[in-house]
Amino acid sequence: MDNRRSFLKKSVVIAAVTGFPVLPSCITLNTIEAQVPLKSKEIKNAAVLWYSQSGNTEKCGIVLAKTLSKKGIKVVHGDLRDIDISMIPTVDLIVIGSPVFYYDTPDFVKGFIQSLPDISGIPVAAYVTFGGPEGNQHNAGCSILEGLVKKNGVPVGLESFMSISSYSLTFKENGAETNNMQISVLPDKNTYIKVRGYAEFILSKVKNGSTSEFKRTLTLREFSTYFGPEWWTKLTVDNHHIIEQNCVGCGACVEKCPTNSIDIDSFSVNTDTCVLCFGCINNCQYQAVNMESNNEKLIGFHEYMEKNNLKFVLPDEIKT
Numbered sequence: 001m002d003n004r005r006s007f008l009k010k011s012v013v014i015a016a017v018t019g020f021p022v023l024p025s026c027i028t029l030n031t032i033e034a035q036v037p038l039k040s041k042e043i044k045n046a047a048v049l050w051y052s053q054s055g056n057t058e059k060c061g062i063v064l065a066k067t068l069s070k071k072g073i074k075v076v077h078g079d080l081r082d083i084d085i086s087m088i089p090t091v092d093l094i095v096i097g098s099p100v101f102y103y104d105t106p107d108f109v110k111g112f113i114q115s116l117p118d119i120s121g122i123p124v125a126a127y128v129t130f131g132g133p134e135g136n137q138h139n140a141g142c143s144i145l146e147g148l149v150k151k152n153g154v155p156v157g158l159e160s161f162m163s164i165s166s167y168s169l170t171f172k173e174n175g176a177e178t179n180n181m182q183i184s185v186l187p188d189k190n191t192y193i194k195v196r197g198y199a200e201f202i203l204s205k206v207k208n209g210s211t212s213e214f215k216r217t218l219t220l221r222e223f224s225t226y227f228g229p230e231w232w233t234k235l236t237v238d239n240h241h242i243i244e245q246n247c248v249g250c251g252a253c254v255e256k257c258p259t260n261s262i263d264i265d266s267f268s269v270n271t272d273t274c275v276l277c278f279g280c281i282n283n284c285q286y287q288a289v290n291m292e293s294n295n296e297k298l299i300g301f302h303e304y305m306e307k308n309n310l311k312f313v314l315p316d317e318i319k320t
């Protein structure tokens with residue numbers, strides 16, 4: 001499976017550097033399918049885990065978890081970094097959610113999946129939230145399933161939910177200062193209906209004992225992941241540090257940073273290890289994270305929402 005993918009990957013890179021003009025759109029890079037039989041058609045316990053930087057993936061995860069709970073399933077749910085992974089092999093269903101970052105699932109989510117123990121025969125499902133229609137979301141979800149199948153999970157579902165973008169560089173280009181922009185604040189009521197439907201779909205798949213195959217296909221965005229888009233983007237961002245006068249020392253930036261790149265005592269950021277996920281600027285309530293592009297200070301997700309008077313519609317599962 002991997003060999004075919006890496007072979008195609010190399011072929012595409014060679015084709016690109018030798019001047020191959022157009023990317024074929026229907027090439028399957030690899031097929032993700034069960035390597036072991038399903039352990040059971042019954043689900044008594046489930047784990048719904050996510051990484052969420054600005055709340056979109058979390059909201060969908062809560063709706064998924066609560067929909068499963070309503071069916072009498074005991075569900076452990078929450079941020080994947082807070083979970084005791086030794087309990088994972090004891091559940092009857094695992095669902096993992098992630099935002100799409102740079103056209104893929106972020107490495108630290110992949111790393112979490114790699115750290116899981118063997119989950120032989122347990123049904124596994126993935127979901128991603130993403131900010132743009134061309135976000136390579138299907139393939140990003142495939143990254144989650146690939147990792148889970150390597151641990152012998154049995155794939156039953158993959159879904160993506162369009163959300164408001166949390167990508168700081170977009171705010172600067174299109175955002176707060178140009179208030180005529182029509183922005184949909186997703187996830188919303190219809191997204192949550194889709195999420196509940198996805199939970200039902202997963203349950204019916206397992207109950208029927210039917211597993212699924214998922215194909216990672218070659219897209220232009222997939223192709224661009226081979227060149228590390230975050231590293232290229234980093235070249236355009238300067239002066240990344242913590243603004244001492246604004247910082248209240250709450251530690252939100254340190255907590256959200258997946259690579260421990262922030263030293264709050266010296267108000268400095270290790271830009272070599274930073275993966276430009278914007279977790280610091282997106283989660284600082286005090287505008288204490290400085291990042292600049294073309295000599296303009298970037299704004300974070302909360303500031304962007306506030307400046308544009310944008311508000312989320314919360315699902316009933318969170319309101320109650």
Ligand SMILES: Cc1cc2nc3c(=O)[nH]c(=O)nc-3n(C[C@H](O)[C@H](O)[C@H](O)COP(=O)(O)O)c2cc1C
Pocket residue numbers: 051052053054055056057058098099100101102103104129130131132133134135136163164165166167168276277278
């Ligand atoms: C660093 C970064 C990179 C992103 N890259 C993409 C992308 O490649 N494609 C896309 O559709 N959305 C992209 N987004 C938008 C997020 O996927 C989207 O807003 C997601 O719902 C955020 O989830 P969260 O609120 O759970 O963190 C990116 C956001 C960030 C912060």
